[in-house]
Amino acid sequence: MATMTRLQVLDPTVQPIPQHAVIAARPDTLDGVSIGLLANGKPNSEELLEMVREVLADRYEFGEVIARNKGNASRPCPGDILDDLVERCDVVITSSGD
Amino acid sequence: MATVTANPLTSDRLSFDDSAEVHAAFMDRGWTDGLPIVPPTPERVGLFLEHASRSPSEIIGAEPTKGRVITAEKVAINAVMAGCLPEYLPVVLAAVEAISEPEFNLHAVSVSTMGAAVLTVVNGPIAKELSIRSGVDIFGPGNRANATIGRAISLVMSNTTGATGDLDKATLGHAGKYTWCIAEAEDVSPWEPLHVERGFSADQSTVTVFPGLSPIQVGLPDTTRPELILAAFGDALFASGPGHDEILVVLSPEGLGHIRSAGWSKERVKQALFEAGRRKASAWAAAGAGVVSEDPDETVGVANSASSITLIVAGGAAGGACVVVPLWGSGANSVPKTKEIKSG
Numbered sequence: 001m002a003t004m005t006r007l008q009v010l011d012p013t014v015q016p017i018p019q020h021a022v023i024a025a026r027p028d029t030l031d032g033v034s035i036g037l038l039a040n041g042k043p044n045s046e047e048l049l050e051m052v053r054e055v056l057a058d059r060y061e062f063g064e065v066i067a068r069n070k071g072n073a074s075r076p077c078p079g080d081i082l083d084d085l086v087e088r089c090d091v092v093i094t095s096s097g098d
Numbered sequence: 099m100a101t102v103t104a105n106p107l108t109s110d111r112l113s114f115d116d117s118a119e120v121h122a123a124f125m126d127r128g129w130t131d132g133l134p135i136v137p138p139t140p141e142r143v144g145l146f147l148e149h150a151s152r153s154p155s156e157i158i159g160a161e162p163t164k165g166r167v168i169t170a171e172k173v174a175i176n177a178v179m180a181g182c183l184p185e186y187l188p189v190v191l192a193a194v195e196a197i198s199e200p201e202f203n204l205h206a207v208s209v210s211t212m213g214a215a216v217l218t219v220v221n222g223p224i225a226k227e228l229s230i231r232s233g234v235d236i237f238g239p240g241n242r243a244n245a246t247i248g249r250a251i252s253l254v255m256s257n258t259t260g261a262t263g264d265l266d267k268a269t270l271g272h273a274g275k276y277t278w279c280i281a282e283a284e285d286v287s288p289w290e291p292l293h294v295e296r297g298f299s300a301d302q303s304t305v306t307v308f309p310g311l312s313p314i315q316v317g318l319p320d321t322t323r324p325e326l327i328l329a330a331f332g333d334a335l336f337a338s339g340p341g342h343d344e345i346l347v348v349l350s351p352e353g354l355g356h357i358r359s360a361g362w363s364k365e366r367v368k369q370a371l372f373e374a375g376r377r378k379a380s381a382w383a384a385a386g387a388g389v390v391s392e393d394p395d396e397t398v399g400v401a402n403s404a405s406s407i408t409l410i411v412a413g414g415a416a417g418g419a420c421v422v423v424p425l426w427g428s429g430a431n432s433v434p435k436t437k438e439i440k441s442g
Contacts (some may be wrong), residue, residue: 074206
């Protein structure tokens with residue numbers, strides 16, 4: 001029996017460049033921890049993060065709260081803001097939405 | 099028959115019994131725009147790259163936010179799928195280079211809830227060489243070059259930048275996301291064309307990419323007076339909101355004819371459009387645009403200046419329809435880019 005010729009085609013997609021990152025160690029408690037609040041520049045993102053802070057503040061006593069706003073929701077967070085949060089915070093809470 | 103290229107094609111290969119299986123598989127994987135595609139066989143893709151004299155591994159662009167690098171091979175695969183002819187590939191490559199410019203902000207344009215599409219405007223001799231439509235029904239179907247070049251750019255965006263259904267959160271989107279490629283009607287326009295305005299010579303061929311939102315159609319009044327024709331754009335501009343660094347206006351030949359007869363320059367037309375789009379701050383507030391000035395009587399424009407208006411001539415000879423194309427990012431968060439087309 002003749003072998004059927006198969007139709008070979010090429011994959012049109014591109015996979016992301018693999019990035020290797022290590023998950024940061026999680027604190028056992030938020031007591032005494034420095035908290036960062038990173039808003040994404042959209043309306044109400046700061047208000048949402050403040051509400052989250054208030055809820056958590058009922059249960060924990062934070063060391064320090066640092067609130068930053070990346071300003072432009074459509075571009076990655078500027079490096080200087082990230083550096084500031086990494087330096088000063090143990091945990092950062094961010095918001096993503098429209 | 100295509101010859102073997104010096105640099106082999108490196109994309110993963112998939113085998114199917116026939117083209118119907120290819121269509122079904124590509125649809126299931128989300129690799130199409132919902133329409134059937136031309137199966138991208140290695141032979142077809144190799145032919146496209148040889149025609150354009152491009153190496154498959156040449157890096158054409160990138161989308162760094164999602165960590166994607168776009169090679170000539172990947173652009174050619176999507177161009178084959180779209181139904182392009184091999185000679186269209188240089189146009190598609192130039193458009194991908196343009197949308198990869200950091201200032202164009204490809205990631206945001208491709209996933210935003212506002213639902214922008216890439217409008218590609220072709221200028222220079224290549225438009226006629228490839229029969230890219232600049233006239234009647236310019237945003238409509240039926241012309242292979244317009245339909246497939248625009249479609250190839252859309253498929254490159256969705257297949258190579260990760261902006262698929264999962265990430266593209268457009269509330270509505272618009273039909274330009276299927277395909278949106280036109281040529282400017284340079285032989286109809288009395289003014290210097292778009293690419294010459296942007297620093298290229300008339301005999302160079304270029305693409306200019308715009309992050310276009312849904313076009314707003316303008317019906318022209320029954321008059322020969324240029325100032326009234328251009329005032330008619332006011333409400334369509336107003337609908338685009340205040341404070342644009344760039345906004346696109348497409349002027350069709352019938353409206354252009356009266357303006358040309360009156361001897362108006364392109365700059366004078368832009369100035370009139372700029373003024374047509376100015377409103378008092380109180381009017382902006384009443385329309386829901388918020389507080390644009392502490393002084394309710396201050397006049398604030400749709401465009402930040404007359405030079406913020408990008409004006410091209412295109413469309414059929416009969417009929418008074420023109421359009422305003424608002425741009426995602428208002429010309430600031432995404433900046434339209436022009437690239438020369440490098441032919442093979």
